Amino acid sequence: MSFLSIDNLKVDYVTDDGIVHALNGVSLELVQGETLGLVGETGAGKTTMAKCIMGILPKRTGKIRSGEITFEEKNLLKCSEKELQSIRGAQIAMIFQDPMTSLNPVLTVGEQIAEAVENHERCGKARAMERAEEMLELVGIPAERVHEYPHQFSGGMKQRVVIAIALACNPKMLIADEPTTALDVTIQAQVLEMMQSLKRQLNTSMLLITHDLGVVAQNCDRVAVIYAGEIVEYGTVMDVFKRMKHPYTQGLFSSIPQINADVKRLNSIPGLMLDPTLDVEGCRFCDRCKYATEECRINHPELVEIESGHSVRCFQKK
Amino acid sequence: MNEKQTGNIVTNGINSRSLWAEAWLRFKRNRVAVAGLIFVAFLIVVSIATLVLDLVTSNEIYNAYVVKQNLSLKLAPPSAEHVFGCDEYGRDILFRLIWGTRYSLFIGVVSIAIALVGGGILGSIAGFYGGKVDQMIMRVMDVFLSIPSMVMAIAIVSALGTGMTNLLFSIAVPQIPRLARIVRASVMSVKDREFVEAARSVGAGDFEIILKYIIPNALSPIIVQASLSVGAAILSIAGLSFLGIGVQPPAPEWGSILNAARTYMRDAWHISVIPGLMIMITVLSLNVAGDGLRDALDPKLKN
Numbered sequence: 001m002s003f004l005s006i007d008n009l010k011v012d013y014v015t016d017d018g019i020v021h022a023l024n025g026v027s028l029e030l031v032q033g034e035t036l037g038l039v040g041e042t043g044a045g046k047t048t049m050a051k052c053i054m055g056i057l058p059k060r061t062g063k064i065r066s067g068e069i070t071f072e073e074k075n076l077l078k079c080s081e082k083e084l085q086s087i088r089g090a091q092i093a094m095i096f097q098d099p100m101t102s103l104n105p106v107l108t109v110g111e112q113i114a115e116a117v118e119n120h121e122r123c124g125k126a127r128a129m130e131r132a133e134e135m136l137e138l139v140g141i142p143a144e145r146v147h148e149y150p151h152q153f154s155g156g157m158k159q160r161v162v163i164a165i166a167l168a169c170n171p172k173m174l175i176a177d178e179p180t181t182a183l184d185v186t187i188q189a190q191v192l193e194m195m196q197s198l199k200r201q202l203n204t205s206m207l208l209i210t211h212d213l214g215v216v217a218q219n220c221d222r223v224a225v226i227y228a229g230e231i232v233e234y235g236t237v238m239d240v241f242k243r244m245k246h247p248y249t250q251g252l253f254s255s256i257p258q259i260n261a262d263v264k265r266l267n268s269i270p271g272l273m274l275d276p277t278l279d280v281e282g283c284r285f286c287d288r289c290k291y292a293t294e295e296c297r298i299n300h301p302e303l304v305e306i307e308s309g310h311s312v313r314c315f316q317k318k
Numbered sequence: 319m320n321e322k323q324t325g326n327i328v329t330n331g332i333n334s335r336s337l338w339a340e341a342w343l344r345f346k347r348n349r350v351a352v353a354g355l356i357f358v359a360f361l362i363v364v365s366i367a368t369l370v371l372d373l374v375t376s377n378e379i380y381n382a383y384v385v386k387q388n389l390s391l392k393l394a395p396p397s398a399e400h401v402f403g404c405d406e407y408g409r410d411i412l413f414r415l416i417w418g419t420r421y422s423l424f425i426g427v428v429s430i431a432i433a434l435v436g437g438g439i440l441g442s443i444a445g446f447y448g449g450k451v452d453q454m455i456m457r458v459m460d461v462f463l464s465i466p467s468m469v470m471a472i473a474i475v476s477a478l479g480t481g482m483t484n485l486l487f488s489i490a491v492p493q494i495p496r497l498a499r500i501v502r503a504s505v506m507s508v509k510d511r512e513f514v515e516a517a518r519s520v521g522a523g524d525f526e527i528i529l530k531y532i533i534p535n536a537l538s539p540i541i542v543q544a545s546l547s548v549g550a551a552i553l554s555i556a557g558l559s560f561l562g563i564g565v566q567p568p569a570p571e572w573g574s575i576l577n578a579a580r581t582y583m584r585d586a587w588h589i590s591v592i593p594g595l596m597i598m599i600t601v602l603s604l605n606v607a608g609d610g611l612r613d614a615l616d617p618k619l620k621n
Contacts (some may be wrong), residue, residue: 089521101512116520154375
């Protein structure tokens, strides 16, 4: 049963320096209660996708060229702003990357959580504040701190507040955009563990955007690897981590430093990601790929299912 | 969890106060701002007191001391009897200053409040929506800016006629584009911050975002500019009064005393210096009080 499905989504950013192709026909499906990891390097289009789902793409530059985002039988891209407002926060919530900047510095954390509640539930201010206190307790912050301002919290606690805001209305789906990037490793583990247990309690689906493969291994059911605005490999965590087929995925895994290997230089994938303003005919990865053939440069590979639930966008299928 | 305990220790006591109570606590620490606020409060009390006195005595004091001419005391220098001396018609400057407070302060503050509402709404709409809306609003503002404020005030008063409401309006309108520009710039710098995006993603509407997220974060430069503009407004009233379309004589408006004094500057320094000092101290007090208010309202400077 698919719950959120993205079909052939193409997004461009129209800037003065040219048209940036941020997403080039992304298709994804998310099943209720499942966690999907979205992995890729900076600029691959991860956050663009999250913003598309939320409908908060920058209006002036962001242009959706084609595609559909279906959430519970509703095409989000065709919804009016009013409908979207009632979906955002209540049905789909988002956790932002940087807790330092995603909280309003002049409102207390309690007010900010209460506001998310008030936007969707017709309840009084007092009730919303009570809910804010409950949410703070839920994420492990004492309810007494509800009247404090964001700058009085540590980074990890701010991220918990951001999570509390996102979960305040029990959303059916949570988009976590690199929720742990700004945190140190111990807090990262705490936050992830907390998100997992909350997710189980509330049966939320989650789209976890990250570039940390360890985080994916621990938290996700399925993984999509995104490169230059395209999904290049998609499958269960086992499929992608143990039987990866796409050269890019292989490159990603081989660049993880190994503690027991005695090497002078870390492995990396040669070259840089394709200039996103270019239109390319062939495979977008072929310039960096050691298996690339003539075919790769001329034809664009499609995402092909190679075993049940595991798809790869590559002619060579190594 | 560990943080729970530390949290408890950190938080004891500061939770119960409201935003304003806390702002007041922080405001109190700034001595200069408190002094400014006390002076402004004093002026407000004085203007209310004179209003009440006039009502009770049916303008007796006003007629006897403030507007009654006594040419034997023409340009009398400060003395024990007339602490600040007398003006060109022999009227006591001290009385005129006290009774003039309400005109200057009231017109200055109210006209800027009107301008702030107008400029605030236009500027935040322009800054928030950008694009065509912004262009339309700001080009109209540019047209207004290209007319010198005094000329526009004169035009408004001549078109609508003299009177308190029209005077307020004529001083407020030229200030609108200035404030709108500042509000717009300030809003633009805040609107792309991540917490605005975050607010949108929990389902907040435009109106709510502007009111709760953008304006409070964009407030500091606006408060400072508004408190500076009050001074400018008091001076424009003076200018209009000088031209005979502001506060009508013999009402003792500070600016009109100052203007009238120009002719006698060489013979009677006190008529120009003392109202000038009053205007300066008032504007300064408003400024430091506004500055302190800004700092007090900013939760980041809390501890």
